[in-house]
Structures are given as structure tokens and as C-alpha cells.
Amino acid sequence: DTGVSQDPRHKITKRGQNVTFRCDPISEHNRLYWYRQTLGQGPEFLTYFQNEAQLEKSRLLSDRFSAERPKGSFSTLEIQRTEQGDSAMYLCASSPPRVPSPSYTFGSGTRLTVV
């Protein structure tokens, strides 16, 4: 296993279009997280899954955003009716079970540009 994989690496979309990103975590990791990073800022938490259950959700995650992890393996993050303010790096991370420390492994991210 080569780590957390995210697809695509880059996405350019027109305002108003829908986009979907995929994250494949490390196979034995049951916890999966989505973060968003804009220029000059640190990553901001969006949502967290333990297996298939979405346990935490930031208020940053407006109703245009939805995340799923249907079988507790890969996850998708969909943004509907994209806006220019959605332009950012979307980072996925995962961590193993029964580890008290939240030291995740991050993927390389999907860079979204909304034009």
C-alpha cells in the first residue's frame, strides 16, 4: 500500500458545475478525514468518518458539500453548484483504529480551480 491516494490531482471547473473527488485511504485505516486548504492558510477540517459513519462535520461544510464513505473504504467529496470561493486544495487523510493520537497520513490533495 502506497499511502493515501486522491483523484484527480487537479480539477478546473466552471462556476455552477458539480465536481466530485475521490480518496482511497490506507487499507487498514478505518478513520478518514477531509480538509480544505486555501492559499496562505492551514488546512481546515471539513468532515470525519469512522468506517462508513460520518461522525463529525464542520459548519464550513455547506449544504452544497456532501461526503460519503459507502463501504468504509474509499470516500467521495462532492461539491454542487461550485463557486469561486470553493477554489482550494482538498486534502484527504486517514488514520488507523485504536491509536489515541490523531497523527494522520495525508494524501497529496486535489487542487480545485473554479473559473
Added chain:
Amino acid sequence: DQQVKQNSPSLSVQEGRISILNCDYTNSMFDYFLWYKKYPAEGPTFLISISSIKDKNEDGRFTVFLNKSAKHLSLHIVPSQPGDSAVYFCAASYIGAGSYQLTFGKGTKLSVIP
């Protein structure tokens, strides 16, 4: 309201010298702190962490110090190497509440000059 602050956007250090990166936090509920390193076009990589019950943690060239009363932590890199040039993020979590959500600072860009 920014709960984790890294007030130095950038830092330049000569190779072989000590790099000290600082981080302040405002939420006294935070009980676990981490440092991540990020190279361009890559995701952040975990570097070192410290629990609030400790005041120091070492891993090779990297040492993190925590001053709970001042709500301040620092990362020391000794000796600094050119490969350490990256953006360093401080992050905090409240795992005592069962949350694994991390709150990050804005980062400090470290440049190690050969």
C-alpha cells in the same frame, strides 16, 4: 477567531544552526499538539507530537516543547539541514472529547540556507 496561531510567516536559518518555530493557542481544552511539514505539491507529513501531560518530546533532530501556562509550543530543529526547507504547520486537537479534528495554524515557511 484563530485558535492556533503561527505569527512568523517565514524563517531563514543557516545550515547547521538551530531552527525554532513557534506556535500559540487560545483554546485551553486542546490536549494534543502536532507539527506537520509540507513540501510544495504534497500533503502535510506528520513530524512530531506532544500530549498536554508532557512538556517536551524528542525525536532525533526534532524537539517539541510545550508551555501550557503560556499556551505556547515550539519546535526545535538541530542541526538544520537544507532538506528541512518546507512549510511547518502547528496543529492541535481535543482528543479527550473523542474528537480527532485538528485545528491548524497558518504555517511558517522555513528556509535553510546552505
